[in-house]
Amino acid sequence: xxxxxxxxxxxxxxxxxxxxxxxxxxxxxxxxxxxxxxxxxxxxxxxxxxxxxxxxxxxxxxxxxxxxxxxxxxxxxxxxxxxxxxxxxxxxxxxxxxxxxxxxxxxxxxxxxxxxxxxxxxxxxxxxxxxxxxxxxxxxxxxxxxxxxxxxxxxxxxx
Numbered sequence: 001x002x003x004x005x006x007x008x009x010x011x012x013x014x015x016x017x018x019x020x021x022x023x024x025x026x027x028x029x030x031x032x033x034x035x036x037x038x039x040x041x042x043x044x045x046x047x048x049x050x051x052x053x054x055x056x057x058x059x060x061x062x063x064x065x066x067x068x069x070x071x072x073x074x075x076x077x078x079x080x081x082x083x084x085x086x087x088x089x090x091x092x093x094x095x096x097x098x099x100x101x102x103x104x105x106x107x108x109x110x111x112x113x114x115x116x117x118x119x120x121x122x123x124x125x126x127x128x129x130x131x132x133x134x135x136x137x138x139x140x141x142x143x144x145x146x147x148x149x150x151x152x153x154x155x156x157x158x159x
Contacts, residue, residue: 001087001088002089002094003089003099003102006087006089006103007047007102007103009087010103010104013046013047013060018045018046018047019044019045019046019047019106019107020046020047020049020103020106020107021041021042021044021045021047021049021105021106021107021108021109022048022049022050022051022096022099022100022103022105022107022108022109022129023037023038023041023046023048023049023050023051023108023109023110024050024051024052024053024091024096024099024110024120025037025050025052025053025111026052026053026056026058026061026067026068026075027050027052027075027078027079028067028068028069028070028075029069029070030075030078030079032096032146033145034145035082035084036049036143036145036146037109037111037143037145038079038082038084039084040109040143040144041084041107041109041141041143042084042085044107044109044139044141045057045107047086047087048067048084048085048087049086049087049088049089049103049105050074050079050080050085050087050088050089051088051089051090051091051096051099052072052076052079052088052089052091053068053072053089053090053091054072054091054092055068055071055072055089056092057091057092057093057094057144060094061094071134072090073090076088076090084126085097095128095129096129097129097132098126100128100129100132100133101129104133104136104138105133105138106139107133107138107139107140107141108127108129108133108139108140108141109129109139109140109141109142109143110127110141110142110143110147111142111143111145112143113125113145113157114126114127114140114142115127115142116130116140116141116142118130121138127140127142129142
């Protein structure tokens with residue numbers, strides 16, 4: 001989705017009484033941990049929007065020198081094919097804050113390595129956009145991660 005198209009879709013969902021959930025990530029090598037998080041995120045609402053880091057934002061995150069492995073377009077296409085996902089949008093900023101502010105989701109969800117109660121924006125466990133979502137009457141949730149199911153773990157096993 002482009003931002004304009006997504007915002008038009010969000011208006012329709014709001015009118016229909018849908019509860020829009022937003023989550024974001026790199027989703028470089030899709031695995032069962034990703035699927036668990038996405039399905040669990042959708043359980044907090046009725047529509048799931050996934051923000052995917054652009055290739056350049058992944059490189060700025062300094063995940064690893066050879067990341068991302070898959071292009072942003074390939075990652076977006078794969079994630080959008082999942083039945084639990086209603087919309088995918090690629091963002092090129094270091095964080096999805098602008099996107100979250102534009103979308104104004106009802107629920108913001110991240111994995112369990114983030115703390116929905118953390119208010120210290122300099123903390124690595126702070127969920128970007130949590131303050132803004134709550135200020136708009138929304139909620140912030142974290143999903144328990146599946147141990148041993150991360151892209152980093154998978155890449156370490158394969159090397």
